Amino acid sequence: MLQETYLLLDTKEQLRLAWQSEGYVQVDHLLSVEDYIRLAKCAWGKGKQVERPARYSYGLVSSVPLVSAFSGSVLSGWLGSIMGGKVRIKDVSIRHFGHGDYTLLHDAVYTAGVAQFFFIFSGMWDPAWGGGLTVHRDKASPLQVGLKGNRFFLVRSRDEWKPFVQYINHLAGKETFVLVQGTIS
Amino acid sequence: MRETVNDVVLSGDYVADKMKEFGKGKPFSHVVFDGFLQKKVVEGLLTGFEKEFFEQKRADLFQFSQTSDLHGSKQKALKAFVHFLDSPEFAEYLIRITGVKMKAGASDVFGSRYSSTDYLLCHDDQLEGRKLAFIFYLNTLRETQGGALAFRADMKGVPGKIVKRIHPKAGRLVVFPVSSQSWHEVEEIVSEVNRYAIGGWLH
Numbered sequence: 001m002l003q004e005t006y007l008l009l010d011t012k013e014q015l016r017l018a019w020q021s022e023g024y025v026q027v028d029h030l031l032s033v034e035d036y037i038r039l040a041k042c043a044w045g046k047g048k049q050v051e052r053p054a055r056y057s058y059g060l061v062s063s064v065p066l067v068s069a070f071s072g073s074v075l076s077g078w079l080g081s082i083m084g085g086k087v088r089i090k091d092v093s094i095r096h097f098g099h100g101d102y103t104l105l106h107d108a109v110y111t112a113g114v115a116q117f118f119f120i121f122s123g124m125w126d127p128a129w130g131g132g133l134t135v136h137r138d139k140a141s142p143l144q145v146g147l148k149g150n151r152f153f154l155v156r157s158r159d160e161w162k163p164f165v166q167y168i169n170h171l172a173g174k175e176t177f178v179l180v181q182g183t184i185s
Numbered sequence: 186m187r188e189t190v191n192d193v194v195l196s197g198d199y200v201a202d203k204m205k206e207f208g209k210g211k212p213f214s215h216v217v218f219d220g221f222l223q224k225k226v227v228e229g230l231l232t233g234f235e236k237e238f239f240e241q242k243r244a245d246l247f248q249f250s251q252t253s254d255l256h257g258s259k260q261k262a263l264k265a266f267v268h269f270l271d272s273p274e275f276a277e278y279l280i281r282i283t284g285v286k287m288k289a290g291a292s293d294v295f296g297s298r299y300s301s302t303d304y305l306l307c308h309d310d311q312l313e314g315r316k317l318a319f320i321f322y323l324n325t326l327r328e329t330q331g332g333a334l335a336f337r338a339d340m341k342g343v344p345g346k347i348v349k350r351i352h353p354k355a356g357r358l359v360v361f362p363v364s365s366q367s368w369h370e371v372e373e374i375v376s377e378v379n380r381y382a383i384g385g386w387l388h
Contacts, residue, residue, distance in 0.1 A: 053307035053337060053344040053368070100373075102306065104245045130302065136245070164245040169302035170331075170375045 001035050001074050015082045023156040024135070024143060025082065030119070030152040035069075040149070042066045043121040043178040047096045056103040058165075059096035061178065067092045070119065070180050079154070079184060083115065091183040097131055098176040102167040105136060113183035115156050116163065122149045122177035129172035133179070136162040147177050157183075186274040189226050189266070191356075194218055195278075203282045207360075212338040212348045212368075215361035216282060222321060222356045229262035231323050234381060236260055239298050249303040249371075252296035255383070266383070267294055279317060279387070285362050287316045291388035299332055299380040305371035307337060307344050315363040315386040322353040323381040330376035334359060337368035344368035353380050 005011055006027065019025050031039070043066060047059030069075070071089040080087045091112070118133055125131065125147040133153065135143035138160035145153045155161065165179065186195070193199055207216040222230075237258065239250035252258070255267050269275060276289035291314075299305075310318050326332045333352045338345040342365065350372070351359055361367055363386065374380055 053370070102245070104306065128302075130248075134245070166245070167248070167304055167306065167373075169304070169373055171302060 001031060001069065002078060003029055003032055006030065006078065012078075012081045016084065019082050019154070020084075023158070023161075025154045026145065027152040027154075028148065029150050031150055036121075036150045039066055039069055040121050040178075043094065043180075044096070044176070047094075054104065055106050056101075058101045058103070059098070061094040061096050063094055066094050066180060070182055079117070082154070083184070087114075087184050089117075089182050089184055093181050095179050095181065096176055097165060097168055097179065098174070099168050099170055099172050101131075101165070103165045105162040105164050113157055113185045115154060115184040117155075117182050117184065118145065118153045118163070119180040120145075120147055120149060120151045120153075120177060121180070122147045123175070125175065125177060126171070129169060129175065130166045131168040131172065131177065132166050134164055134166055136164065154184075186269065186272065186278070189223060189269045191220050191223055194221050200278075200282060207283055210361070212336055213361060213364065213366050214283070215336070215359065217351060218358040218360075219354065220356050221358040224356065226262075226266070227323050227356050230266060230321075230383065231381060233258070233260035233262040234296055234298075234323070237263070237296055239296070245306075246308060247303075247305040249305060250298040250300070255294040255296060256292075263296075267292075270294060270385075270387075276387070279360060283317060283360065283362065285316050287387045292385055293388075294383060294385040297380075297382050297384060299371065299374050301374050301377050303371075303380075304373040307368055307370045309344075309365060309367050310363045310369070310386070311365060311367075312363075312386075314388040317387040318361055318363050318367070318384070319387065320359045320382050320384040322357045322359075323355060323383065324353065324379075325355045326353045326374075326376070326378055326380055328352055330378050331372050331374045332380040333372045335370050335372055336361075337370070339366035339368060353382065 042063040047061040133145040271290040273289040333350040
C-alpha cells in the first residue's frame with residue numbers, strides 16, 4: 001500500500017528525526033499510485049452533509065475500504081516506526097469538502113490522542129479557492145498544508161496546536177477534496 | 186445628530202415603529218433603519234476610507250480587511266462620525282428604541298472592507314461589556330453579490346438555520362443586542378464589488 005521509498009530504513013529514520021524535533025511530518029505520494037487511485041474511487045462516494053455552524057460544515061463519507069486502509073496494520077506499523085513505539089489508530093473519519101464548507105478550532109478536535117494524521121484526496125487545487133489545512137500555533141506561525149492528492153500530514157496533539165480547514169470559497173466552483181483524518185493513541 | 190442622520194428617522198412616529206420592529210425581531214431582537222445616514226455623510230465616510238489603512242484579517246472564523254479603531258482616525262469625516270456615535274443624543278435614541286442601557290461614549294468602532302471571497306462565519310459577538318452591535322452600510326450590493334448579514338435561529342444554545350438575511354444598502358443601519366442567542370455571520374462576497382461598512386459595539 002505504501003510507496004517503497006517510505007519503507008526504507010534510511011527514510012524512516014529521517015522521518016523519525018523530523019517527528020522528534022518538529023512534532024509534525026508531511027509526506028507526499030505516500031500511497032502507491034495504484035492504491036491511491038483505488039481508494040480515491042471510494043473517497044468520493046455518497047456522503048451526508050453535516051453542519052454545526054459554530055464548528056463545521058462538510059460531507060461525511062462512509063467507506064469501509066477507506067477506514068480499513070487508514071486504520072490497518074500497514075499504516076499503524078509504519079507510524080509506529082516514525083513515532084517510536086506501538087501505536088493504535090482510532091476514529092478514522094472521511095470528510096468531503098466543497099464550496100461553503102469549513103471547520104473551526106475546537107477543543108475536541110485537537111486534544112484527542114497523542115497525534116492526528118490527515119490524508120488528502122484531491123485533484124489540482126488552487127490555493128485561491130481556500131480550503132487549506134492550517135495548524136494554528138499559539139507561539140509560532142501557522143503550519144499551512146497545501147491541498148495535494150496523496151499527501152499525508154502527521155501532527156502531534158498539543159493544546160496550543162489547533163488544526164482547521166479554511167472556508168472554501170465560490171472560486172472553487174464544484175471542485176471538492178476529501179480529507180481522511182485519524183487519531184493516534 | 187441632525188447633521189448626520191436624515192430628519193425622518195427622528196420623528197416620533199418613526200421611532201415608535203422602530204420600537205415595535207425591535208421587539209418583534211426574529212430570530213432575536215433587531216432593528217433595520219433604511220436611509221438612516223444622510224447621503225453626503227455616506228459619501229464623506231467612503232472618501233475618508235480611501236486614506237485609512239485596512240489590515241487583512243484571516244483566521245478560521247473570518248477573512249476580511251479592517252481598520253484600527255476609528256477613535257484614532259485622523260480623517261475629518263471619520264472623526265466627526267465617531268463623535269456622533271459617542272454622543273449622548275445617539276445613545277438616548279438607541280436606548281429609547283431598544284431599551285438596552287448603555288453608556289454614551291463607550292464604543293468600539295471599526296471600518297471593514299469585504300472583497301471577493303471574504304466572509305465572517307457564525308458567531309455570537311459575546312465579549313464582556315458589549316451591549317449593542319451596530320453596522321452602518323456605506324454601499325449597496327445586489328443579493329446575488331453576497332455580503333448579507335445572516336441571522337441564525339438559536340437551538341438550545343447552538344446556532345440553527347439561517348432565518349433572516351439583511352443585504353448591504355448605502356445609508357442602512359442595523360442594530361441588535363449582543364447575547365448568547367445573537368448568532369450571525371457575513372456571507373461570502375461572490376462578486377468583484379467590495380462591501381464597505383462601519384461596525385462595532387456600544388458598551
